[in-house]
Amino acid sequence: MNQIAPQNPLLQAIRELVQQARQQIQRSVNSAMVQTYWHIGRLIVEDEQQGEVRAEYGKQQLEQLSTRLTEEFGKGFDVTNLRSMRRFYQAFPIRDAVRLELSWTHYRYLIRIDNPSAREWYKLRLATEASFPRVFGGNPVRAIRAAST
Numbered sequence: 001m002n003q004i005a006p007q008n009p010l011l012q013a014i015r016e017l018v019q020q021a022r023q024q025i026q027r028s029v030n031s032a033m034v035q036t037y038w039h040i041g042r043l044i045v046e047d048e049q050q051g052e053v054r055a056e057y058g059k060q061q062l063e064q065l066s067t068r069l070t071e072e073f074g075k076g077f078d079v080t081n082l083r084s085m086r087r088f089y090q091a092f093p094i095r096d097a098v099r100l101e102l103s104w105t106h107y108r109y110l111i112r113i114d115n116p117s118a119r120e121w122y123k124l125r126l127a128t129e130a131s132f133p134r135v136f137g138g139n140p141v142r143a144i145r146a147a148s149t
Contacts, residue, residue, distance in 0.1 A: 031100040034107060038098055041089030044082065087111045091119060099127045 004011050044062070062079050069077035091111045092098050102110075106126050113119040 027101070030103045033104050034098060034100055034102065037085045037104060037107075038089055038092065038095060040082070041085035041087070044086045045089050084108055084111065091116075099123060102126055 044065075062082050066077055066079045066082055069082075088107055088111050092107075098107075102123070106123075110119055110123055110126070113122060
């Protein structure tokens with residue numbers, strides 16, 4: 001029986017094709033998640049807050065939403081994540097300003113930066129740099145604290 005050598009050109013071509021497809025799928029999933037979470041944040045802000053901060057109502061509403069969404073869709077819809085989605089929309093209210101090449105993880109860091117100019121600077125750096133730690137100097141929490149002051 002013939003065995004295919006690890007360096008076989010056909011095997012290498014197929015490996016590359018599968019790896020490219022997996023990367024494309026990952027980018028598509030990340031993009032869909034970012035868009036969906038932005039829209040969820042918008043819906044929460046528009047429906048729950050109706051332009052006003054109504055803390056007690058909002059807290060109960062988020063807890064109920066979290067319970068129902070978790071029952072239906074599983075993990076990812078705890079109250080903390082719903083608050084992050086709301087804050088995501090508030091930090092980036094213009095949908096076209098959201099860079100779809102960035103992941104939800106990137107945006108979870110970005111929304112913690114209070115200074116809009118600093119947040120925009122980091123967003124642009126993240127979109128152009130390949131290394132997440134390089135953008136934040138190896139310590140995202142410290143960089144965010146510094147950018148927010």
